[in-house]
Amino acid sequence: MYLLKESCQTGFIPDIVRILRKYDLFNQLLQYTSDTVFPSSSKWKSIVYKAVFNWEELMMYNRMNNDSDFSRFMLIQDVISPHILWTVALKFPEHLSKLSNIVRLCTDLRSTNLIELCHFCGFLHDDRISHIVLHCTKTESLRDDLWCLISAVFDIEFSVFLHSLSEYNLIHVLLGGSLPYRLSPSDHVIFVLHSAIFVDKMLLLYQH
Ligand SMILES: [Zn+2]
Incomplete structure (x- = not known):
């Protein structure tokens, strides 16, 4: 009826x-x-x-x-599934707090036209996370360590691939975004783990 x-x-x-x-x-x-x-x-x-x-x-x-608020988040998580950082955290629970920090950062990423002055290096930037991870002199040593580790652990083609990415794409890849490169699942986990750890270290250093 x-x-x-x-x-x-x-x-x-x-x-x-x-x-x-x-x-x-x-x-x-x-x-x-x-x-x-x-x-x-x-x-x-x-x-x-x-x-x-x-x-x-x-x-x-x-x-x-x-909703433009999600434009950056889509580069990191565009499917309904747990973020890869949670998968990594299951394998490496000793790094859970660092990985949680990066997941929290991913949810807060927004595109903005706001120009800021870095109080460490004096450069202007409109993307705080990209500046800290990819440019700032304050985090230069950690950034060098990350690239050295990537060069040592993965084949040279992968390093070349990462360097070929635009900064906008690279920062999202380093935050666990989709990786348009064929790595084995175990290598992908290792890459995501170390990227997250170094990004977390850079953010911590930048705050002090
Ligand atoms: Zn700076």
């Missing part, structure tokens, strides 16, 4: 129907009511999981694409 009326009724069945419509599963219900053929329990769970995931992913993309 509810299906026919399309009304604003309340209750269990109307709620179920609204949820099915929300996740584009209503046709499954219509199919069931017309021919009494319903998927098995496991298949139904799979259908529901996929439908909910697709809906949530679409909502996430719509929101992030229409």
Whole structure:
């Protein structure tokens, strides 16, 4: 009866129907009511999981694409899954606090036109994190150490690739963003771990 009326009724069945419509599963219900053929329990769970995931992913993309506050965050996390830094933290729990600091930093990244003067090196910049990690003389020694470590641990092609990135892309890669380079999963974890540790050290040094 509810299906026919399309009304604003309340209750269990109307709620179920609204949820099915929300996740584009209503046709499954219509199919069931017309021919009494319903998927098995496991298949139904799979259908529901996929439908909910697709809906949530679409909502996430719509929101992030229409809000400039998320333009940088999208370069770091553009899928619904735990950030890679959490995956790294599971393998290296002794570095959890440092990795948490970087995740927190990722959520605070915003594009801004605000020009600031660095009180350490005296240069003007409009991107505080990029300045600290990629430019400032205050963190130069740590930056050199990071590049030396990358050169020592990974093949030379990877170093060349990183140097070929624009600064804007490089800073997001160093924060655990998607890496358009084929590293083995274990090497990727090591790269993300060391990048995060060094970025955290630079931020700490810059504050003092
Ligand atoms: Zn500086």
